[in-house]
Amino acid sequence: MQIVGELINASRKKIRNEIKEKNYDAIVQVARDQHEHGADFIDVNAGIFVGQEADYVKWLVQTVQENVDTPCCIDTPDPAVLEEAVKVHKGTPMLNSISLEKDRYEKMLPMVSGKDMRVIALCMSDEGMPYTKDDRMKIASKLINNLVQKNVPLDNIYVDPLVQPIGSGDRFGVEFLNTIEALNREFEGVHTICGLSNISYGIPKRKFANQTFMIMAITKGLDSAILNPLDKRMMASITAAETLMGKDPFCEKYVTAYRESAFEF
Amino acid sequence: MQIVGELINASRKKIRNEIKEKNYDAIVQVARDQHEHGADFIDVNAGIFVGQEADYVKWLVQTVQENVDTPCCIDTPDPAVLEEAVKVHKGTPMLNSISLEKDRYEKMLPMVSGKDMRVIALCMSDEGMPYTKDDRMKIASKLINNLVQKNVPLDNIYVDPLVQPIGSGDRFGVEFLNTIEALNREFEGVHTICGLSNISYGIPKRKFANQTFMIMAITKGLDSAILNPLDKRMMASITAAETLMGKDPFCEKYVTAYRESAFEF
Numbered sequence: 364m365q366i367v368g369e370l371i372n373a374s375r376k377k378i379r380n381e382i383k384e385k386n387y388d389a390i391v392q393v394a395r396d397q398h399e400h401g402a403d404f405i406d407v408n409a410g411i412f413v414g415q416e417a418d419y420v421k422w423l424v425q426t427v428q429e430n431v432d433t434p435c436c437i438d439t440p441d442p443a444v445l446e447e448a449v450k451v452h453k454g455t456p457m458l459n460s461i462s463l464e465k466d467r468y469e470k471m472l473p474m475v476s477g478k479d480m481r482v483i484a485l486c487m488s489d490e491g492m493p494y495t496k497d498d499r500m501k502i503a504s505k506l507i508n509n510l511v512q513k514n515v516p517l518d519n520i521y522v523d524p525l526v527q528p529i530g531s532g533d534r535f536g537v538e539f540l541n542t543i544e545a546l547n548r549e550f551e552g553v554h555t556i557c558g559l560s561n562i563s564y565g566i567p568k569r570k571f572a573n574q575t576f577m578i579m580a581i582t583k584g585l586d587s588a589i590l591n592p593l594d595k596r597m598m599a600s601i602t603a604a605e606t607l608m609g610k611d612p613f614c615e616k617y618v619t620a621y622r623e624s625a626f627e628f
Numbered sequence: 629m630q631i632v633g634e635l636i637n638a639s640r641k642k643i644r645n646e647i648k649e650k651n652y653d654a655i656v657q658v659a660r661d662q663h664e665h666g667a668d669f670i671d672v673n674a675g676i677f678v679g680q681e682a683d684y685v686k687w688l689v690q691t692v693q694e695n696v697d698t699p700c701c702i703d704t705p706d707p708a709v710l711e712e713a714v715k716v717h718k719g720t721p722m723l724n725s726i727s728l729e730k731d732r733y734e735k736m737l738p739m740v741s742g743k744d745m746r747v748i749a750l751c752m753s754d755e756g757m758p759y760t761k762d763d764r765m766k767i768a769s770k771l772i773n774n775l776v777q778k779n780v781p782l783d784n785i786y787v788d789p790l791v792q793p794i795g796s797g798d799r800f801g802v803e804f805l806n807t808i809e810a811l812n813r814e815f816e817g818v819h820t821i822c823g824l825s826n827i828s829y830g831i832p833k834r835k836f837a838n839q840t841f842m843i844m845a846i847t848k849g850l851d852s853a854i855l856n857p858l859d860k861r862m863m864a865s866i867t868a869a870e871t872l873m874g875k876d877p878f879c880e881k882y883v884t885a886y887r888e889s890a891f892e893f
Contacts, residue, residue: 529872530879536872540847562872566879567886575868578840582805582847603840607794607801607827614795614831621832 364601365587367436367457368394368402369558371423373409382409382419387426394427400592404457405431407448408438417447424448424456436483436589442470449480457481459589460523461510463488463502476513483521483556484510486542492527494534496541499524500549503542507550521556521587522546529572530565536576540583547584556587574600581608595628629866630852632701632722633659633667634823636688638674647674647684652691659692665857669722670696672713673703682712689713689721701748701854707735714745722746724854725788726775728753728767741778748786748821749775751807757792759799761806764789765814768807772815786821786852787811794837795830801841805848812849821852839865846873860893 370393373379381389394405405427409419416439424435436457437448449456460483461471475482484506486499493499503522510520524542527535539562543555559580563572574597577588581604590597602625606617620626635658638644646654659670670692674684681704689700701722702713714721725748726736740747749771751764758764768787775785789807792800804827808820824845828837839862842853846869855862867890871882885891 533877533879534874537874540873566882568868568891571864571891572868572872572882575843575865576872578843579847579869579872582844599836600840603833603837604844607837607841607844608805609799609802612798614798617831617837626833626836 364581364585364605365403365554365556366401366592366601367404367406367459367556367587367589368397368400368592369406369589370397370591370593371405371407371427372438373411373419379411382412382423385422390423390426391430394431394433397592398431398433401598402433402592404436405433406436406438406459406589408459410439416441417444420444420448421451424452428453434481440467442474445471445474449478455479455481455519457483457521459483460485461506462486463506465489472509472513475510475515477515480515481519481521482510482515483523486522486524492525494532494538496538496545499538499542500545503546504549507553517550517552518554521554522550523556523558526557526559526561526576528564528566529562536562536579540579543580543583543585554587555585556589557585558589560590570594570596573597577601578604581605595625599626599628629846629850629870630668630819630821631666631857631866632669632671632724632821632852632854633662633665633857634671634854635662635856635858636670636672636692637703638676638684644676647677647688650687655688655691656695659696659698662857663696663698666863667698667857669699669701671701671703671724671854673724675704681706682709685709685713686716689717693718699746705732707739710736710739714743720744720746720784722748722786724748725750726771727751728771730754737774737778740775740780742780745780746784746786747775747780748788751787751789757790759797759803761803761810764803764807765810768811769814772818782815782817783819786819787815788821788823791822791824791826791841793829793831794827801827801844805844808845808848808850819852820850821854822850823854825855835859835861838862842866843869846870860890864891864893 373382407423409416412419434454436459438459462485486502488502529536560573562576563569602620638647672688674681677684699719701724703724727750751767753767794801825838827841828834867885
């Protein structure tokens, strides 16, 4: 499973202050912690700093990559910010995100076409949030086909079917899970990704519900996620689920994780 | 999910002694505890008492049903024991189990044909334990078709694809899960059941692995299980997974379970 570490996000109050003051050591620490706990990409988001976003995101990319040998996930709706960030980025970055919303789609598509870039494709259009698997697949199909036509290989596309709270619709969980399954069946080689904590919005025991939903999504084929890699129980759930899915020869990763205290929580 | 409470089994040392001494109060307590924690059936097994099994099983059925309004799951390979137990059983019992092993199959089939009885059908034949989904489906198809021909309705058949340890075969988890999925697709209306703790035999953190595997099996459509209903974390995993599968309108069961401290462990 590919993990995008979500912690360097200016919507988190502590991080907002560290970014504002360009506190180099603090950002390095958060990047290192996430990398050491399994992040394959470090998300960087400075979206709340209107007018200064490009400057801060560039600084974040440089700060992270001077210390951690990991690509960044550049989390912005603004193509100008992306352009600046890519200039200083080493290796293949990930863009978070493109969607079928006209404005974002038209601005972001030229930024990724033919580039060496991974891209998160949100199942969102101007008609609003999709409800059923079929609605999601319609958007996903268009996005995937258009990206492939623009020379983005399937292996660089990470489709996010969007998780909506189970508390606001009984079928939001199962429609999401069925979309993951359909994407794997119909577009072999494409990645699927999500930030799944929305599922538990408004119900109690959110962490437990989130871990449970992660295991369910892996069972349907989810292969990437945006999350907090320091959440030990979540990471242990991922390790166990992948082992049980037959992706861990001789249970080696599972047993190693156990020896390294990954199951102590 | 239909839960078969597994605790009244003479292979457990404490229970063996209680049965041997016909300790009425002790058995009643174990039956009550399981029922109160969600058991829909109470398994009764006195298999180690050779020659006295029928007597003990009858006593167990009566002891349980005098105190708990629940059918029993009569856990025996011996048709004579089953016959005696059924005589004193109130309501529709469950048989654990029939299989395609010639001896068990020929002895048990007449006992269930045309009877008001639920039956666990093990995916086991004289050729040994099946490995792949296809091997399991071959056995399951024969068992289901033969039982249906003998007037056992699909709704009374609980197919157990048999869980084997992930530590002895990387694909044992996924072949089991794929069998659950195939059974639901090909035999709509049949039940699927398992005792899943074998999955973690030989690896560390067994309970955590078992809970994870239960969530995965529910995601593929498992609708019944033989387990210890006093295992709070397992029961909470089932509640959460079923809610996320869209089987819990308005998250009512989930929230009720939370209020009743089901998530405190």
